[in-house]
Amino acid sequence: MPRTAFTPSITSRPTYAPLRPHPAAPALMLADADGAEALMELAAADPALMARAHVIYIPAGAAHGPGLRALGSAMYHEAPSFAAATERFRKALTDARMGTQLYLAGTEGLIGQATAEALAAGLPADAIQAEHRGTIARRMQCVHCKGMTEDVTTDPFTCAHCGLVLFVRDHFSRRLGAFQGVCVDAETPGILPETQEIRA
């Protein structure tokens, strides 16, 4: 699946440049689903990179695992979900040596959460690269109840935590790794716009 082309948006919405190899630096790589393809292209661009790389992959039903493992990274781990990979990812961030580059690839939810973890761990923002691949589903925070919802694909969207019907804004928090959802019928309760697919 090719990298995602996003329409112009407000400035808090992140854009994701293609991954570029940072030669001779230790590498921590995290990908989900079709994000594996971005890591394979990265490895093809600089085959020497993998010898210094720790790869964590969340297949989420995709069949890229064997291909990714075959790249011969120094460490390779598959996890069933981001939650299951979180402690290992945090340990890798804690152990990261000066100059370590973090490569993230896959869904916006994965990139957002992993970026938030890396920034909280003290990794400088310019040591983090990300490339979006696969579904454009959003990770969203309900501004009212603070509940997080993964894989939101429609707007408006009913918050599973508090039941309010939310407009999914383009406003994005890197600290939370999430878009903002705001009650869509606050002024006129019950009057809702037609549900649409969220566009990239």
Place this chain on the structure above:
Amino acid sequence: MTISFNDETFRDDYTFHNSPAAIRRFPFPFDQDSYMYSVNLEPHAGGREGTPFQKRFDVDEHYVAEMKDRAITLADDPLRCQSLPHMELAGWDFLELVMTSKAEDYPDLFTLNRDGDRWHWINRPLGIEQRFTFLDPTTLPCGPLEYITRQTQGDHALLDQRDDNLWMEAGMITSQADWSLDFDIGMNFYEWHAPVPRAHELGVFQRALKFLLALQQGAPSRRLNWTMTVNPRLDTSPENYHKWGPEKRTITPENVGSKQHLRVELQTLWRLPRSNAIAFPIRCYLLSLEDIVSQPKWGRRLHRVLRDLPDELAEYKGFAVNRPMIVDYLSRFDDGAPTSPGIFPD
């Protein structure tokens, strides 16, 4: 005490009101008959006697009631006050700035005695007396930012400076015009302003940021901003939008004069000495349309500004749905006469 404090509420029965003196000193934000975004910063170095520009942190008749309203909001949602761990020192910087300014500017209301790091603070309007050790958080009932901003009107953001940008990383935000501290904390200057329409294209934020990065200690700046609010409500947060949103649709031709309020923010900017952070107090003033038109110059001018405002700005400032009724009401107070320069009433 020199100020008589109002017994009033900013929610439920909305008993908030302005005295004739408070109306006259309201910081009316329009210096001409039209409005467009601008950086409009000027030195915060005093101002006309009796105006909100005169003192460093204005204290007025709403002080005690506003602090009660803040306490209610915080009890409901403690996330309205947050400070990322590295901002603790900036919190102490700000506490010192407010305590020293208030004690010097309002000696009958506030007293600060300092013996080295052992400080003794007296806040007479709120009945607070506190002895504590400066820079020792265990000697205050809460963090320094929360402690002092529970006693200071207005919202307060603390901005860290790095990478040629400003990062909003601490704040006490309970009277905001529809933005969330909990969501925006950790964002840089461009990110937290991202939802503002048109201003990015006009280059307003690039110019403002450049100015702010060069802000010097001892040379604070200020500007006015404005929006409109139905009912004199301080907590117009997105968190509670589903609670106050329905009130926006209760405006009628009969009640628009008393219910619709102009909401003005007196924003000041201060470089802090130890942390090099910037303190950004945002003081909110509310005035109903019927109180505004008691000053003929303001009634005429507000009519012209709101009538001619681009739709996008009326939408962003949240009153597009009520604009026809507002403009119709104000038109009755516009006799077509010219208005005098400047913001002060004639």
